Amino acid sequence: MQLYHHPYSMDSQKVRLVLEEKGVDYTSYHVNPLTGKNMNASFFRMNPSAKLPVFQNGSHVIFRAIDIVQYIDRLTASLSGEAASVSSETAEWIQKIENWNPKIFTLAHTPPKYRTFISKFIRRVIITRMSESPDLASMYHIKLREAYETEDKLKNLDGIKQSEDELCSILDEAESQLEKTGYLAGDDYTLADSMFIPLLVRVSLLNLDEEYINTRPKVLEYYNLVKKRPSYKVVIGKYFNGWRKYRTLYKTACFLLVRNTLRRY
Template identity: 60%
Template sequence: MHLYHHPFDLNSQKVRLALEEKGIDYTSHHVNPITGKNLDAIFFQMNPSGRLPVFQNGSHILYETIDIIQYIERIAEVSSGAVGINVSGREVVEWMRRIQEWDPKFFTLSHIPDKYRIYSSRFIRRVVIARMSDSPELAGAYHRKLREAYQTEEKLKDPDVLRRSKEHLVMLLDEVERQLSVTAYLAGQDFTMADVMFIPVLARLVLLDLEHEYIADRPNTAEYWLMVQQRPSYKRVIGKYFDGWRKHKTLLKTWCCVRIRSLLKKY
């Protein structure tokens, strides 16, 4: 089993947390979307959208986060021999879908300083053009990716797009806060795949230095956040890269790579 992912990517974090919680062995492939590695022809042939994560088990390839997590659950179920015990129930799946409905892209990009965001966006567009030249057989897919990059920049100028993204997030967080007032975890007293889906959302807010605004003012969520950070899966998947000084190291390494490749015109 192979997972193509990156520590920066929120959906990748969800899948990796599921793999860690279920104790599933897999081969890890880092594909950094900020440096355009998700646009390399080999990966693009596997997934023309260029999105992460991608889970491959033999000839079976999955792209959608919830589909991957449910597939991981089935693998864990078969491995344990305890049929029906490890698979998420309806309430858990409903939470998973509710969380996945919030797209973090525009919210995240709107909180990145313009000079860095614009520089990175320009770099990615140049990578797309370079890959299009190298792999003309994939020109159609690369054209779609290039158009998507331009559309993203246009949408970021629309205050309604950003407002809707923030409102959706606030609605989700308020719903979680109410649920955590009666249960220890999202779908009851036990940790489930719903929590696996939600932890990266909180981690993203902390990464953007928005913890006080979105987490601290919600006491149940704040207590929950402190609790889930103690799980070994969190420490391996997220804490390893973003806790304390590690956050600056992780981001600086990627930014230096983008700068050097831009200066050398190595797209």
């Protein structure tokens, strides 16, 4: 089993948390979307959406996080001789979390100068790859158009407000649920928690804990609880706890600055 992912990717975090919780052995490949590695022809041919993660088991390739998570759940259940069982509460939470797209929220809360720099760099990467692989030009053109469309969406304040409201709605429901149960879909850790934790991590990475997490006591208590799990420490803590967060960010920033200065896209 092979997983193409990156620590920054929320969907990658969801899948890796499930893999770690299930104790599944897999080969890990880092593909950094902030440096345009997901636009390299070899990866792009495998997944023209250029999105992370990508999960491969033999000839079977899956792209969407929710599909990967469900596949892993069925596979591990089958290997253990059990029937895959996801409660209606777990399935409902998984779908609810999956329906929220963090992209606009993330970019809207990223300092404009950094956001603009990365956006320009990625567009140059796409144009360069387009010239290197003319047979993929039409698909690269779609990604280039998407990049410009994203910039237009960030000018739409109503769209940004809607994304924030959707996040608040999920967190408010989680607060209500966690007043009754220890975890999101009951008293035991489930797939729903593996899907939900990266959402809290993204909020924390953007330094928005005070507004979105700390104002919800049960969510904060839950967040502190799941941080102690071995899966969290491997998937997230290794990269984002304390000073590690800045090491991860600075490493990428230095790479981008050097490549941009040398005009090597």
